[in-house]
Amino acid sequence: MRKKLIVFGSGDIAELAYYYFSTDSDFEIAAFTVDRAYLKETQICGLPVIAFEEIHTQFPPREHQMFIALSYSKINALRKEKYFKAKEMGYKLTSYISSKATLLNEGHIGENCFILEDNTIQPFVKIGNNVTLWSGNHIGHHSTIADHCFIASHVVVSGGVEIGESCFIGVNATLRDHIKIGERCVLGAGTLLLADAEPDGLYIGSATARADISSAKLKKI
Numbered sequence: 001m002r003k004k005l006i007v008f009g010s011g012d013i014a015e016l017a018y019y020y021f022s023t024d025s026d027f028e029i030a031a032f033t034v035d036r037a038y039l040k041e042t043q044i045c046g047l048p049v050i051a052f053e054e055i056h057t058q059f060p061p062r063e064h065q066m067f068i069a070l071s072y073s074k075i076n077a078l079r080k081e082k083y084f085k086a087k088e089m090g091y092k093l094t095s096y097i098s099s100k101a102t103l104l105n106e107g108h109i110g111e112n113c114f115i116l117e118d119n120t121i122q123p124f125v126k127i128g129n130n131v132t133l134w135s136g137n138h139i140g141h142h143s144t145i146a147d148h149c150f151i152a153s154h155v156v157v158s159g160g161v162e163i164g165e166s167c168f169i170g171v172n173a174t175l176r177d178h179i180k181i182g183e184r185c186v187l188g189a190g191t192l193l194l195a196d197a198e199p200d201g202l203y204i205g206s207a208t209a210r211a212d213i214s215s216a217k218l219k220k221i
Helices: 012-023 052-058 077-088 215-220
Strands: 003-008 027-034 047-051 065-068
Touching (some): 003 012
Parallel strands (some): 003 027, 003 065, 027 047
């Protein structure tokens, strides 16, 4: 018998969680839940949507686990808040780890993590609770990712990097080896970080400028 799971959320990430858990895990999704103030529909993916304030009465924690399917909103603060609230209600938070990810760190991964396909997690890496690793990242050996972080796709974390709590790292960012990233840092898409980052830092990669000539000129080359 498959284990029963409640998904917190109603957006794209909640639908993705439904897909991944349904097709690549031992869990069966029983229902979705959101705060009563955001309850705008009665069904998602053919399953009931229940107010979070009432979820424990209809889907009790003794029979169900929960997954918080939220993004990096407010530098991960909202996902962190709901993570702790669900635990206070008595729910066990489960992680999704893709069968198509390469894990060499002996399972040092916390709860409520969302680790998608094509991630490579090298030996001696430690990943905390409530961490999202979108598709295609490289997490180098002896690195640590603290709780409540969100790492987008195709990020390179070199060996021995320490990433503090509640950080966001955008697509195609690169972190050199043996640096420390303070709590709540935001690294934008394409950022190259070569030194330590103090807490609450904002790093924005340079966008590619438009060339002076039109693309139509390329037809003549």
